[in-house]
Amino acid sequence: MAVFWPRLIIAAILMTIEGAALGALAYLIQPLFDDLFSASNMVGVGWVALAIAGVFGLRAVAGFGQRLIVVSIGLKVTTSLQSRLLQHLLSLDLAYFRSTPPGALIERVRGDTLALQGLAATTVMSLGRDTITFASLLTVMLINDWRWTLLALIGLPLLVLPMLGLQRYIRATTAASREAAARLSTQLDEIFHGIQSIKLNRLERHETGRFDGEVRHFLREALRAQRGLAANPALIDLIAAAGFVAVLYYGGAQIIAGEKSVGQFMSFFTALALIFDPLRRLSNIAGQVQAGVASLARLYEVLEARATILPPTTPQKLQTGDIRFEDVHFSYGDTAVLNGLSFTAALGKTTAIVGPSGAGKTTIFGLLTRLVDADQGRITIGGQPVDGLELDGLRDGVAMVGQETALFDATIAENIRLGRLDATPDAVRAAADAASVTEFADAMPLGLDTPVGPRGSALSGGQRQRVTIARAMLKAAPILLLDEPTSALDARSEQLVQEALTRLSAGRTTLVIAHRLSTIRDADLIVVIDRGRVIEQGTHAELMAMNGAYARLEALQSAGLMPLL
Ligand SMILES: Nc1ncnc2c1ncn2[C@@H]1O[C@H](COP(=O)(O)OP(=O)(O)O)[C@@H](O)[C@H]1O
Ligand SMILES: [Mg+2]
Structure with missing residues (x-):
């Protein structure tokens, strides 16, 4: 793990750039409306356009770079985890293999590590990039008007309780769906190994039916897990709608009264519109961690299995004899x-x-x-x-x-x-x-x-x-x-x-x-x-x-x- 630190730091810097870019974008909206449009300053507009292009260019490069780093670290960790799992599995007793079907083991070594890797990569990316994005947009919002900010985001704490409930649901359903995936692999393994008797006894239809049953079971469990994961962002959207409406009414009245400028409002609204996207992903992190924990727990089950047939503490050399x-x-x-x-x-x-x-x-x-x-x-x-x-x-x-x-x-x-x-x-x-x-x-x-x-x-x-x-x-x-x-x-x-x-x-x-x-x-x-x-x-x-x-x-x-x- 230690070897990854330099690369992780570079990734963090790139994420900061990527995240700050949206803040800069929202910030640039205000002068556009207040100083340039009203003064018909086309040269100024050109400069702002150039600045926005620059911001997006930087964001593209930073995003590409950090994604590459995070995913490649993830892949390296996963593949070495797979090798380690196999090495450990091979040290276990024959009895372990007799009681655990090969398909289930394959699903653990391949499926669970891959599930874990996908979740870990998106989580790390989300944590890094989205936190910065959130912070930069929040800054722009606060610079514009702290009351509006409060009004827009006041609903967020309401989400804490339902989200905590969701975490448990996600963990349980993911565990069940990983288990169902293992059963699918087990069945495939048995079908392909038993192909001859399946053909001779004309069991193709029977086996396909059995497999369909397992697939349906898997589908049900997987969809339940996905439902849990999809519920988080939906909750955020509800809060977002309330925030938008509140600011529109309160802020709109202020603009009509001439207390605020259109530029401030547009800048704030841009930031507000952009802030819910990272927030939605951040809200999902907890869910993804729970899903990851489900796979991790299954991997630990394997890693914690111990061989009982061990070499003695003071082993003797084999001598020939009766x-x-x-x-x-x-x-x-x-x-x-x-x-x-x-x-x-x-x-x-x-x-x-x-x-x-x-x-x-x-x-x-x-x-x-x-x-x-x-x-x-x-x-x-x-x-x-x-x-x-x-x-x-x-x-x-x-x-x-x-x-x-x-x-x-x-x-x-x-x-x-x-x-x-x-x-x-x-x-x-x-x-x-x-x-x-x-x-x-x-x-x-x-x-x-x-x-x-x-x-x-x-x-x-x-x-x-x-x-x-x-x-x-x-x-x-x-x-x-x-x-x-x-x-x-x-x-x-x-x-x-x-x-x-x-x-x-x-x-x-x-x-x-x-x-x-x-x-x-x-x-x-x-x-x-x-x-x-x-x-x-x-x-x-x-x-x-x-x-x-x-x-x-x-x-x-x-x-x-x-x-x-
Ligand atoms: N992995 C196993 N788990 C449970 N029972 C087993 C296992 N392997 C063999 N047996 C049982 O042990 C008995 C002896 O098996 P075995 O030594 O293979 O017999 P054989 O004399 O035919 O070679 C059988 O009744 C069999 O059902
Ligand atoms: Mg025998």
Whole structure:
């Protein structure tokens, strides 16, 4: 902020010039009528005309300059605020993003900062320029006749109470309209992300209808807010009318009686006519500040959110070793997900996790990487609890191929490089080779430089998955987490990827969540979980001998029934 002071001072000087110009204009009217017109002094009239032209020229330059300065400062502050907001948002827990829709966040980072900037710029301009204009015109009025001035403006104090009421109304309605804007953005975001199911289920009309409903809601709220903002100037106009009438009667009588000159009256009337315009804007400042406060409050809500998953005060370095879950409990709100989960994934070995959908398998990966923290129990790597480790080190030590689309709107190569930003092009290509990415990429005209489209939409599900596998290959972390890595693949790609994964998992501590027994069979340990706890564990042979849940699954899959446990 401090860097803006010199420019703000220049802006203030320019505003003073701009504001004083109108005072000078009103002041010049009096000699025009009293001394020059009556004396038929055309040369004098010419000089006054020149002076008025000069005043307006100066006003134009000053107005242009100060507007430019104020708006550019506003833009700089807003854009840096946007960057700061994003930086802060990225430090927050995953849970925050799960509970706040992306559209609403976008609306805060973009919409609220822009609303704030627009209001701040007009407020600063108004405060500077309009106060000076008001003061200069008031001076001209007082020079002419203080009684007239009093008469003209006596109604102003009457406005204080209604305006105070309006402030509260404006603040509330603006907050509601910003909230409605956030809902609009949320809905748009969901529509565009869900475009495929919308088309397939022919929901276009339904979605448009839903959107129309939200638009109407937004419109209602926005209009209410604008009504509040528009009421201020209207109040001023009422007072203005009363002022004009009073001065016209009282002053007119004085002129007819010969006590005052026409020039004085014209000069005063010009000043009076001009003074209500800045006054109207000044009266709006309080309203605009209230509207700004509504946006600011929403931004503060974001800035005040705090991450709960933090690095420990004395963080340990990640050591390689067994991964151990000991009596881990975890719930999302009231929904218990893990209920005393215990198992050990041995160093350098592959551990498969099998269980029905919703059993808590993916949650295990979230806990291990500290996307979420356990409510109870211990999770350790090499004997060290994960919440005692450096957070960066922990995340560096884990490569994950997840279920969620993890591609960004960039090229295939750039998406792979996200695994290790400083990787050489050769290393990227090697990873692409190993994950069978080159196999399909080389058939594309641009090869690895082919753009993948928003969220990878230009690739097939299997291709996307192979790109994320290549990314994990490039990351070459000691711990590998695979969440149904071959679920999106056809039989042939599955085989290719399976081979790639076998190469990748060699020597790394690997946890793989899988449904297909072909993926699981060779694992060093198979952990079967159900409703958040381990119900069976052992090698394939041991579990078959046990003749329990796993054996039943095997029987069904061998019969070609492919149940997803
Ligand atoms: N962000 C969330 N908020 C609330 N509940 C969740 C969330 N993520 C997952 N769950 C619930 O936790 C349970 C386990 O989820 P998950 O670990 O993804 O299961 P899966 O074994 O299919 O991978 C599910 O019942 C799911 O509804
Ligand atoms: Mg899952």
